[in-house]
Amino acid sequence: MPDADDTKTADAPSADDRPAAEGSASGGRPTSEERPAAEGPASGGRPTSEERPADGRTGADGEPEFTGDELAVPYWLASSDEAANTSFLRMALRLPRLLREAWLLAWRADPRATAAVMLLQITAGAADAVGMISVVGVLDGLLREGPTPERVRAALPSLLLLVGAGAARSVLGSAAAAANGRLTPRVTQAAEMRLLVLTTRVDLSTFDDPAWRDALQRADARGPNAAGQLVNQAIQLITNLIGLVAAAGVLTVLHPVLLPLLVLAAVPVGWAAVRSARLGHRRDLRLIAVWRRKYMLADLLASRESAPELRAFTLRSFLLAEVRKLLTIAADEEIRVSHRQVRTTLVGAALGAVATGLTYGTLLWLLWTGRMELAVGGAAAYAINLGIGKLRQIALAAMQIFEQGLYFADFQGFCDLSQARAEPEPGGVAPPSFAGIELRGVTFSYPDAERPAVRDVDLTLRRGEVIALVGENGSGKSTLAALLAGLYRPQAGRVMWDGADVAGFDPESVRERVAVVMQEPTRWPFSARENIAIGRHDRAGGEAEVQAAARAGDAHEFVMELARRYETMLSRHFIDGADLSGGQWQRLAVSRAFYRDAPLLICDEPTANLDARAEHDVYQRLRELAEGRTVVLITHRMASVREADRIYVLDHGAVVEQGGHDELMAAGGIYAQMFTLQASAYQSA
Numbered sequence: 156m157p158d159a160d161d162t163k164t165a166d167a168p169s170a171d172d173r174p175a176a177e178g179s180a181s182g183g184r185p186t187s188e189e190r191p192a193a194e195g196p197a198s199g200g201r202p203t204s205e206e207r208p209a210d211g212r213t214g215a216d217g218e219p220e221f222t223g224d225e226l227a228v229p230y231w232l233a234s235s236d237e238a239a240n241t242s243f244l245r246m247a248l249r250l251p252r253l254l255r256e257a258w259l260l261a262w263r264a265d266p267r268a269t270a271a272v273m274l275l276q277i278t279a280g281a282a283d284a285v286g287m288i289s290v291v292g293v294l295d296g297l298l299r300e301g302p303t304p305e306r307v308r309a310a311l312p313s314l315l316l317l318v319g320a321g322a323a324r325s326v327l328g329s330a331a332a333a334a335n336g337r338l339t340p341r342v343t344q345a346a347e348m349r350l351l352v353l354t355t356r357v358d359l360s361t362f363d364d365p366a367w368r369d370a371l372q373r374a375d376a377r378g379p380n381a382a383g384q385l386v387n388q389a390i391q392l393i394t395n396l397i398g399l400v401a402a403a404g405v406l407t408v409l410h411p412v413l414l415p416l417l418v419l420a421a422v423p424v425g426w427a428a429v430r431s432a433r434l435g436h437r438r439d440l441r442l443i444a445v446w447r448r449k450y451m452l453a454d455l456l457a458s459r460e461s462a463p464e465l466r467a468f469t470l471r472s473f474l475l476a477e478v479r480k481l482l483t484i485a486a487d488e489e490i491r492v493s494h495r496q497v498r499t500t501l502v503g504a505a506l507g508a509v510a511t512g513l514t515y516g517t518l519l520w521l522l523w524t525g526r527m528e529l530a531v532g533g534a535a536a537y538a539i540n541l542g543i544g545k546l547r548q549i550a551l552a553a554m555q556i557f558e559q560g561l562y563f564a565d566f567q568g569f570c571d572l573s574q575a576r577a578e579p580e581p582g583g584v585a586p587p588s589f590a591g592i593e594l595r596g597v598t599f600s601y602p603d604a605e606r607p608a609v610r611d612v613d614l615t616l617r618r619g620e621v622i623a624l625v626g627e628n629g630s631g632k633s634t635l636a637a638l639l640a641g642l643y644r645p646q647a648g649r650v651m652w653d654g655a656d657v658a659g660f661d662p663e664s665v666r667e668r669v670a671v672v673m674q675e676p677t678r679w680p681f682s683a684r685e686n687i688a689i690g691r692h693d694r695a696g697g698e699a700e701v702q703a704a705a706r707a708g709d710a711h712e713f714v715m716e717l718a719r720r721y722e723t724m725l726s727r728h729f730i731d732g733a734d735l736s737g738g739q740w741q742r743l744a745v746s747r748a749f750y751r752d753a754p755l756l757i758c759d760e761p762t763a764n765l766d767a768r769a770e771h772d773v774y775q776r777l778r779e780l781a782e783g784r785t786v787v788l789i790t791h792r793m794a795s796v797r798e799a800d801r802i803y804v805l806d807h808g809a810v811v812e813q814g815g816h817d818e819l820m821a822a823g824g825i826y827a828q829m830f831t832l833q834a835s836a837y838q839s840a
């Protein structure tokens with residue numbers, strides 16, 4: 156059905172299609188002149204007291220009500236123009252592939268249930284068709300000329316067939332529903348697992364790509380459910396098609412003009428359904444970044460970690476206003492789209508009613524002019540009624556397939572994207588240990604970064620050495636450590652273990668040989684014991700090994716003071732769960748690394764949260780551990796660095812100085828300055 160507005164929006168969202176602020180001349184990204192107006196308050200979205208509505212209007216909860224520009228979406232929240240590209244034709248062309256993918260997913264998830272649903276539904280559809288044809292037989296028998304008993308006798312076989320088909324339809328329908336009840340959760344489960352498997356397989360730097368994160372959120376929000384729905388609706392479509400073919404067959408036999416009229420009656424409804432689905436999907440695409448920010452802020456408002464700072468900085472009203480703004484943007488957009496959907500459905504229904512009237516009118520005209528017998532007319536009326544019902548169900552199923560197809564396309568798109576970003580297929584296995592690691596001309600940039608975080612770095616690590624990386628904030632230490640740990644792959648240069656490029660090894664096998672103490676260790680919501688044992692989760696180590704690692708990391712003492720000692724759950728979200736201080740979490744992280752027992756230990760500011768005694772103890776143990784191993788140390792505490800065998804000084808991603816402490820002090824460069832500055836601070840303290 157032609158639709159001026161629809162044609163206009165097929166390639167680009169029309170002005171009234173976009174959220175208020177998205178419509179900038181620069182294709183979604185406001186230019187510098189457009190930005191201030193589009194972004195509302197000069198404070199970058201946060202309404203200060205002066206910026207709040209001048210008329211002092213407030214919402215039901217006493218918070219300010221937003222109007223106009225305050226609800227503008229900043230450029231970084233506006234999602235891509237992808238919404239505009241999901242034209243009907245484009246989607247229709249993608250559907251066969253999507254259906255095949257969804258079908259494969261279902262088949263792999265539960266082949267028996269998939270086959271059962273398919274078989275039962277199709278047989279139920281066939282029973283339906285038989286029922287319909289027998290009704291025609293019944294009507295034909297009853298309305299023919301002759302005495303009543305004879306007419307009843309003529310109708311009886313068809314009547315029996317009708318009853319039998321009805322019963323079979325019910326039984327088969329129930330069995331299909333049971334099989335479907337088993338299949339849908341399995342498909343959803345398989346889709347969810349696929350999502351997680353692919354998410355955890357991508358290159359670490361992919362996590363810094365906002366486009367990928369967008370795709371992840373879209374896939375995660377509706378994808379798994381869409382997979383199940385798609386399979387379901389495809390089967391519904393086939394079932395109803397069988398019914399339609401039966402109705403169409405009957406109608407064609409009765410009078411050839413009735414069939415095209417029947418199809419005409421269903422077209423407007425189908426058009427309205429598809430258009431409505433597309434409007435909904437495009438709304439979701441437009442709002443994805445708004446929702447993401449809302450979830451992030453809502454999380455911050457409700458999380459234990461941010462609760463103290465939120466109060467200390469009296470951030471409550473600022474954050475609430477921000478969330479309220481985002482919710483208002485989303486709600487306004489949802490209301491606007493829902494109005495358009497209702498209008499579309501109304502137009503579809505009205506046109507459908509006209510077309511249905513036309514069909515029945517033609518039938519009456521055929522009867523009136525004697526071109527059709529009354530018995531045939533009765534059967535035709537019945538077949539038209541059923542046919543329209545089937546066509547509407549087909550339109551509904553097609554709409555569902557279209558709608559779920561859009562979401563499943565998001566899911567599939569994310570899977571394809573993640574597969575392309577997956578780490579390379581396992582190559583050779585990294586050797587169990589090494590005599591030396593060398594970095595030659597290593598350069599690495601984060602996605603979309605203007606400058607490399609690590610630039611043309613040469614570095615040598617020999618077994619048993621402790622080397623230190625120092626430099627100002629942002630000089631590239633952590634990134635270099637991540638490259639050494641095999642977490643990132645350099646865009647240029649090579650990381651070599653005993654002369655062999657690690658790019659040729661299975662990345663997992665490289666990481667198996669590395670233990671890392673991260674700057675901000677993850678607070679795993681597991682027991683204290685598990686928090687250490689996951690350092691090598693497949694190691695069959697007993698309690699003694701866990702405790703030895705805890706002692707080495709200086710965690711044993713405080714763990715023994717917890718309510719359930721090593722079995723204490725380290726999360727306040729669980730009964731009897733405990734929370735730890737930053738320093739205690741860090742000690743657990745160090746213990747975890749000791750437990751991992753790897754030839755290369757990388758410590759990224761392992762003592763930042765530790766008190767002086769704990770720091771001294773940890774360094775003492777690190778030196779002991781370095782026997783036969785290699786330790787890379789990143790720290791801002793220069794006193795801890797001076798014992799290192801070699802020190803690399805980084806500046807803007809490049810190594811600018813290297814050597815032992817005395818050598819670097821004598822050179823009087825950056826290192827000497829940093830060391831002297833810190834030493835003098837201690838002396839003057």
Ligand SMILES: Nc1ncnc2c1ncn2[C@@H]1O[C@H](COP(=O)(O)OP(=O)(O)OP(=O)(O)O)[C@@H](O)[C@H]1O
Nearest residue numbers: 363601604608626627628629630631632633634635
């Ligand atoms: N995930 C990331 N995505 C994009 N850029 C990043 C990311 N992590 C770090 N950077 C950038 O890379 C550069 C080096 O950061 P890196 O964390 O390696 O420095 P650092 O020397 O460890 O700093 P610090 O002493 O503060 O820990 C910085 O400019 C930083 O902004």
